[in-house]
Amino acid sequence: MDGSLFPCEVWGVESGCAEGGGENRVGRRVRSVFDPGFFRGGNGRDAQRQLGQGQGQGQFGQGQFGQAGGAAPLFLRSQTSLWSPCGSPCGSPCGGTAAVGGHVVRLVAMRGARLGRILGGLLLGVLAGLGGAGEAAVFCHYNLENYGVEGREGGEGRRGSSERWAVLDRVICEIQPDILGVCEVGSREALEGLRRRLGERGLSLPETEYVEGPDPDRHLALLSRYPIVGRNSQADVVFWMDGRRERVRRGFLDVELDLGGYRLRAVGVHLKSKLAVEEGEAGLRRWEARMLRRHVEEVLRADPEANVICYGDFNENRNEPGMQELLGAGWGVDVDGRRRPGLRDLRLEDSCGERWTHWWRPGDVYARLDYLLVSPGLWPEVDRKGGGIYRSADWHRASDHRAVYVRLMGREVR
Numbered sequence: 001m002d003g004s005l006f007p008c009e010v011w012g013v014e015s016g017c018a019e020g021g022g023e024n025r026v027g028r029r030v031r032s033v034f035d036p037g038f039f040r041g042g043n044g045r046d047a048q049r050q051l052g053q054g055q056g057q058g059q060f061g062q063g064q065f066g067q068a069g070g071a072a073p074l075f076l077r078s079q080t081s082l083w084s085p086c087g088s089p090c091g092s093p094c095g096g097t098a099a100v101g102g103h104v105v106r107l108v109a110m111r112g113a114r115l116g117r118i119l120g121g122l123l124l125g126v127l128a129g130l131g132g133a134g135e136a137a138v139f140c141h142y143n144l145e146n147y148g149v150e151g152r153e154g155g156e157g158r159r160g161s162s163e164r165w166a167v168l169d170r171v172i173c174e175i176q177p178d179i180l181g182v183c184e185v186g187s188r189e190a191l192e193g194l195r196r197r198l199g200e201r202g203l204s205l206p207e208t209e210y211v212e213g214p215d216p217d218r219h220l221a222l223l224s225r226y227p228i229v230g231r232n233s234q235a236d237v238v239f240w241m242d243g244r245r246e247r248v249r250r251g252f253l254d255v256e257l258d259l260g261g262y263r264l265r266a267v268g269v270h271l272k273s274k275l276a277v278e279e280g281e282a283g284l285r286r287w288e289a290r291m292l293r294r295h296v297e298e299v300l301r302a303d304p305e306a307n308v309i310c311y312g313d314f315n316e317n318r319n320e321p322g323m324q325e326l327l328g329a330g331w332g333v334d335v336d337g338r339r340r341p342g343l344r345d346l347r348l349e350d351s352c353g354e355r356w357t358h359w360w361r362p363g364d365v366y367a368r369l370d371y372l373l374v375s376p377g378l379w380p381e382v383d384r385k386g387g388g389i390y391r392s393a394d395w396h397r398a399s400d401h402r403a404v405y406v407r408l409m410g411r412e413v414r
Contacts, residue, residue: 135259135260135261135262135410136259136383136407136408136409136410136411137178137179137225137226137259137264137407137408137410138175138176138177138178138179138386138387138405138406138407138408139177139178139179139181139264139266139309139311139372139405139406139407139408140172140175140177140179140180140181140403140404140405141181141182141183141268141311141312141370141372141403141404141405142171142172142180142181142182142399142401142403142404143182143183143184143270143313143358143370143399143400143401144168144182144183144184144185144194144398144399144401145184145398145399145400145401146184146186146217146218147168147182147184147185147186147190147194147399148185148186148187148189148190148191148193148194149184149186149217149218150186150217163397164397164398165197167394167397167398168194168398168399169194169197169198169201170201171390171392171395171398171403172198172203172403173198173201173202173203174390174392175390175403175405176203177203177205177405178205178224178225178226178259179205179222179223179224179225179226179257179264179266180205180222180223180224181220181221181222181253181266181268181311181312182194182220182221182222182223183218183219183220183221183250183268183269183270183312183313184218184219184270184313185210185218185219185220185221186217186218186219188210191208191210191221191223192208194223195208195223198223204225205223205224205225206224206225207223207224207225207226207227207228207257208221208222208223208224209221209222209228209231209233209253209255211233211234211235211250211251211252211253211268212235212251213235213236213237213247213248213249213250213251214236214247214248214249214250214251215249215250218250218270219250220233220250220251220252220253220268220269220270220312221253222253222255222266222268224255224257226257226258226259226260226264227257227258228255228256228257229256229257229258229263230255230256230265231254231255231256232254232255232256233251233252233253233254233255234248234251234252234254234295235251236251237251237252237291237295239287239288239290239291241279241283241284241287242283244279246279246284246287248288248291248292249270249271249272249284249288250269250270252267252268252269252291252292252295253266253267253268253269254266254267254268254295254299259408259410260410262307262410262411262412263306263307264307264309264378264408265299265306265307265308265309266308266309266311267292267295267296267299267308267309267310267311268310268311268312269288269292269310269311269312269313269314270312270313270315271285271288271289271292271312271313271314271315271316271322272284272285272288272315273315274315282320282321282322285315285316285322286321286322286325288322289314289316289321289322289323289325289326290325292310292325292326293325293326293342296308296310296342296343296375297342300342300375304376304377305376305377306375306377306378307375307377307378307381307408308343308374308375308377308378309372309373309374309375309378309408310326310343310371310372310373310374310375311370311371311372311373311404312370312371313358313369313370313401314326314369314370314371315369316369317367317368317369318345318368318371323371326342326343326373327342327343327344327345327373341376342375343373343374343375344373344374344375344376344379345371345372345373346371346372346373346374346382346384346387346406348372348384348387348388348389348404348405348406349388349389350388350389350390350391350402351388351391352391354389354391355368355389356368356389356402357369357370357389357401357402357404358370358400358401358402359396359400360400361400369401370401370402370404371404372387372404372406378408380413381408381409381410381411381412381413382406382407382408382409383406383407383408383409384406386406386407387404387405387406387407388404388405389402389403389404389405390402390403390404390405
């Protein structure tokens with residue numbers, strides 16, 4: 001691909017290659033070619049792009065990109081090849097995909113400026129015809145397995161915090177999330193350390209939410225590139241079970257985010273683990289799921305078209321009672337005398353078509369415990385081809401869970 005031109009005037013350019021079973025991504029975000037913005041390079045650095053009088057310039061990996069002038073499209077000239085965030089060249093002849101106004105358009109890397117300009121012109125025509133595109137975003141959920149929890153940080157089979165953190169940071173940066181919801185976080189200082197290290201790798205997530213529930217050690221948190229415009233988290237959620245007053249162990253994280261004019265509501269959870277307790281772990285977990293359902297019902301009753309993503313570690317298989325409280329047939333929200341459906345499961349897969357998200361080492365058991373659930377209003381605005389479950393040869397060095405992610409179109413579809 002030496003000397004090829006690659007059109008990148010829209011956000012969402014991805015590499016189609018995978019290496020070592022993991023998914024490598026190429027400079028995923030470019031804003032409108034006519035507006036100031038930035039292009040996140042695969043080496044983790046943000047290259048500022050200045051546009052004026054139809055001119056642009058910047059750097060990506062070992063390549064240069066700039067606008068030819070006037071209304072001509074913006075191209076990325078790669079001197080060697082397209083580069084993945086981990087620095088590995090992608091030898092695939094396919095340039096990947098670009099999301100244009102919520103639609104996925106395949107880009108093919110071509111030799112020669114003339115062919116590149118032809119394809120770039122066609123894409124600009126598509127972009128102009130679609131119109132109304134908002135700002136798309138990648139949402140990721142990740143259980144960090146006792147991250148920053150005193151006395152539990154190293155984990156079984158790991159050499160130490162620094163080595164583990166390096167893998168953890170790399171995994172997150174390869175996914176390149178705009179919004180990162182996490183659970184099993186220790187102190188606020190530990191969360192800030194994660195945010196700072198990601199920033200040093202070129203992934204800036206300045207907005208934060210942190211929820212301290214009754215669990216003294218493990219907490220919910222969220223990091224975001226987009227501003228948090230509403231905070232509705234509940235740290236103390238009470239319910240009664242068998243005559244006993246109980247509390248949702250980690251509470252509910254609930255924030256509203258502004259994605260460039262598009263509103264997204266993110267509700268994060270970490271339900272009771274499968275570790276046996278005297279009160280009955282399965283019953284507690286089912287009641288926590290029931291309280292979560294009531295929380296989401298209140299949100300959707302107030303705004304039936306709300307864009308809600310409910311995510312987290314639910315500690316249940318899909319057919320178990322807790323998940324049936326959230327996904328079972330027959331539940332929904334009564335609005336104006338009509339019954340509206342509740343949450344829907346995004347059944348995402350990794351690059352091998354597998355859906356498990358957790359490995360329980362003592363029993364050598366693989367299970368799907370982490371979910372992304374979306375409201376009816378958000379369902380048509382999800383680009384499922386832009387999501388998945390992270391896979392690599394060393395994923396287990398970071399956590400006993402795998403990250404789950406999805407691309408949201410960032411525009412209303414009704």
